[in-house]
Amino acid sequence: MNRKLCLTIILFTVLVGLGTVLAEVFVGVKTGDWIEYHVEFTGTPAEGHDVTWARMEIKDVQGKSVSVEITVEYSNGTRETMTITLNLETGQLGDDFIIPANLDIGDTFFDKNVGDITISSVEERTYAGATRTVAHASTSETTYYWDKATGVLVEGNSQFPEYTMNTIVDRTNIWQPQLLGLDPAVFYTLLIGVAVIITVLLALIVRRRK
Numbered sequence: 305m306n307r308k309l310c311l312t313i314i315l316f317t318v319l320v321g322l323g324t325v326l327a328e329v330f331v332g333v334k335t336g337d338w339i340e341y342h343v344e345f346t347g348t349p350a351e352g353h354d355v356t357w358a359r360m361e362i363k364d365v366q367g368k369s370v371s372v373e374i375t376v377e378y379s380n381g382t383r384e385t386m387t388i389t390l391n392l393e394t395g396q397l398g399d400d401f402i403i404p405a406n407l408d409i410g411d412t413f414f415d416k417n418v419g420d421i422t423i424s425s426v427e428e429r430t431y432a433g434a435t436r437t438v439a440h441a442s443t444s445e446t447t448y449y450w451d452k453a454t455g456v457l458v459e460g461n462s463q464f465p466e467y468t469m470n471t472i473v474d475r476t477n478i479w480q481p482q483l484l485g486l487d488p489a490v491f492y493t494l495l496i497g498v499a500v501i502i503t504v505l506l507a508l509i510v511r512r513r514k
Contacts, residue, residue: 329368329392329413332405332454337362339456339476347467354379358471360401360456368393370402392455400448405455407439418443431458431473433481454478 338361345354357377364371368391375385390396392404395416403421404413412422425440429449437452438459449459456478460471 329404330406330455331365331368331370331392332451333362333365333370333402333456333478335362335364337454337456337476337478339478340474341457341471342474343469343471345467345469347464349467349469350464352378353467353469355469363387372398372401374401400446400450400460401457403439403450403455403457405453407450407452407455426452429458432476432479434479435482436479451478 338359341358341360343355343358345356349355355376356379359375361373362370363373370390370392371387372390373385373387375383377383388398390398390402392402392413395414397403397415397417400415400421407413407423409423409426412420415421421441421443423439423441427438427440428435429438430436431438431451436458438449439452441448445464446460446462448457450456451458456476457471458473460469462469462471
């Protein structure tokens with residue numbers, strides 16, 4: 305009986321492990337999505353890392369492969385545009401611009417440059433005028449925050465021996481800034497509702513006076 309129990313436990317553990325390994329990577333971005341970043345650095349960055357602004361636009365999505373156009377502005381005012389292809393399944397993530405969407409605490413994804421990265425917390429933070437649920441993780445050099453629903457980077461803080469770099473989202477079309485803490489669609493729906501109620505009340509008052 306004990307032997308059967310042990311075999312059952314082992315089989316269950318193996319199946320759970322396989323389920324984790326074979327879990328589907330979900331791509332949360334679509335063609336046309338774009339996001340812009342404000343970048344600050346201190347110290348002396350390596351050549352090509354003295355970035356002060358960046359923009360990433362999704363040009364194409366094919367399965368787990370995402371083609372992105374990245375434009376960066378350097379401290380001397382010059383700009384450079386490049387197109388790269390990311391693959392969320394194989395770990396080709398660039399500087400972790402985009403990771404699999406909808407990751408939760410304890411979930412792990414693969415980055416071919418640093419290996420496995422595990423989500424350490426999920427919390428709500430405000431970015432580009434809206435409250436977003438973000439996934440947080442850290443490597444030996446960088447602390448990351450990604451928008452959970454889409455997997456796009458919203459903030460990164462890196463520390464290197466010669467310099468530090470802080471990147472934070474400034475503008476995006478992926479979500480809209482909130483109005484009085486509400487989603488724009490909800491806000492305008494409420495506004496229309498209030499306008500209708502006021503109109504009805506005014507009409508009733510006018511009728512009673514007649």
